[in-house]
Amino acid sequence: MTVHNEIDIAEVVRRSGVPISTLHVWERHNLITPTGRSGLRRQYEDGILQRIAAIVLLQRGGFSLAEIADLLNNGMPGDDKTRIATKLVELHRRQDELTAAITGLEHALSCQQPSLMACPTFQTMLDDALPIKPT
């Protein structure tokens, strides 16, 4: 039989790095639930740390708090998989956008021009980032 240790909210903050104000918000959105209280202080089952890691990963994946609550609280039915597949398309696009932004900024660092907009190399990268439609 596995022993489930209860851990204090202070320890959750310390070990996860997630600030207490964020934990309060997540609780209001039904993402996390304390198992009880010690006086006023929230106590959690130690599995909360894995759950928090999952929330962080899904948030980086661009899911809203409401979507994450859905994914974690309900099982993983077929339409969840559809939503994940849709998100993945968007994530690959964001990866490309991020790469373009990095390329542009790295050039800006080495550029001798007096301002960003005066740099011809930066200019040519812009159209790549946000395609301007013809007149």
Add this chain to the structure above:
Amino acid sequence: MTVHNEIDIAEVVRRSGVPISTLHVWERHNLITPTGRSGLRRQYEDGILQRIAAIVLLQRGGFSLAEIADLLNNGMPGDDKTRIATKLVELHRRQDELTAAITGLEHALSCQQPSLMACPTFQTMLDDALPIKPT
């Protein structure tokens, strides 16, 4: 001598893809300025499209509207370069986070487990995404 054409806000929206509500916000933050009005409608110099592309790129680079206004309105003094270098470190980290999120979600798609948290492979990826400190 170069002729500067004026273009209507409707054309700016169409050619850049940026919604009008966003253009209004950017104007209040001194990121863009109309050259004049035709009746009530804002008119812009056609160079606005390049500027909008730069704003989008910098935003994807994680700069706030206030920071972008600074970068574009003032020149590019040395401390701007320092700020860009600092951002670049953060951007490379975000690139890694995004990659980790994509890897996790791609596994979730192929996983047969009834819920995300039940999947052992997903579990092992979590600690990679958000390192949990020891007790």
Add this chain to the structure above:
DNA sequence: TTGCTCCTCACGTCACGTGAGGTGGC
């Protein structure tokens, strides 16, 4: 004159962050 799009202004949203004033346990 009738539509149409744009205008301004106020308010809503999302995911928090920040006090203000109060409580519980060492």
Add this chain to the structure above:
DNA sequence: TTGCTCCTCACGTCACGTGAGGTGGC
């Protein structure tokens, strides 16, 4: 009893989105 951290609740912030009611040009 004194600190300390956590508690709740309200309000602020950032970057917009969304009406509501009004104006100008074809």
